[in-house]
Amino acid sequence: MYYNASPIYFLVIAAMIVSWLIQWRLRSKMTTYGQIGLQSGLSGRQIAELMLADHGITDVRVISTEGRLTDHYNPTDKTVNLSEVVYEERSAAAAAIAAHECGHAVQHATAYSMLQFRSAMVPALSSVSTFMPWILLAGVVMIRTSLIPLGVGIALFSLTTLFSFVTLPVEFDASRRALAWIDRRGIVTAKEHAMAKDALWWAAMTYVVAAISSLATLLYYVSLFMGSRDRR
Template sequence: MYLLLILLMLVSFGIQWRLRSKFKQYAQVGLKSNLSGAQVAELMLADHGITDVRIISTQGRLTDHYNPTDKTVNLSEGVYAERSAAAAAIAAHECGHAVQHATAYSMLQFRSAMVPALSAVSTWMPWILLAGVVMINRSLIPLGVGIALFSLTTLFSFVTLPVEFDASRRALAWMDKRGVVTAQEHAMAKDALWWAAMTYVVAAISSLATLLYYVSIFMGGNRRN
């Protein structure tokens, strides 16, 4: 199990490096349509009849996200202003989440409903797990509670996968229909979004592996007791 966790960590680092490399490469390819990321986002929202979502610029790199609480598409500074295949892909993907929200996409609703519970337990969960491991020869209850809480984060990681893949599917389909990208630019956008999705896949698998690691400790303690 230790080797699996280390392997997944190395794979995660590798995918993150590949993702940044891909976005850096595709950020240098100007869009034939000459649209900035912000303009792509505006068009996609307008085409879906969404008028209550704001598009704002945020600091950082690859910090782009959609916030369903305040209905904002947050684009990193580069994506907001760049006129590239990478910027278009990211902007359209985040707007894909806004479309999911507007159409009451079930998996996004499920994920959003989990956020308050995860926020409430995230601070205490690592300490509960640590206490459970330390106290395993005295009581299995703390570790059991920690495992139950950690299972919520693992479930959240897997619920995130269809949400992310669906947002990318919506983004690519819309860009093609709208003529935002050429065939070559579409291939770049699809490749960039695929690598972005792989970060979520590895995160979900890593979370599951960590959960199973704690379960194995729990089972071992149960046999000893």
């Protein structure tokens, strides 16, 4: 059987285009919602600190980090890193992002299984990511003489694809925790809650598209491998 990689190649291109469009849409949403003041008047930093306190988390610091959409939770040094705008801003967008990142801190504090699984994968992926692209490149260049490099590259790339899909429940769960808390605590009005939910939905879609794109790329390399093997 001959494996045609062309359809999968176009799927990879389509995923890249969709990813760009979603990133653009996310930035647009964040800009729009960032201009609407929060009725409670709380900044992203204050919201983050309040959510951590409400969950009894006292060993996590909320700090400001440079850049735009660079917000993240670091389980290694237990810090909620908020971009400069989110850290100071008092808007529905800032509330959504700050609470979402604290959602990860809550996951960490409660030993959420999928976060633990993802964290366990990080050391291996960190070492693999440095040389995996070169192995895949060597595999494609040497495909007519040996399939071993490409096979090794596919095995390594499958780890990154798995990581992308493991990330999905972690992100969706953090958003669920965030929205439930800001609503329960009265941080947002009904209208602001809708905006926060919409912002987090678009943020989640970036992870969904990244996972699909990674899977499409993996299938493309697999199709190259299978096609070359069948021609031998």
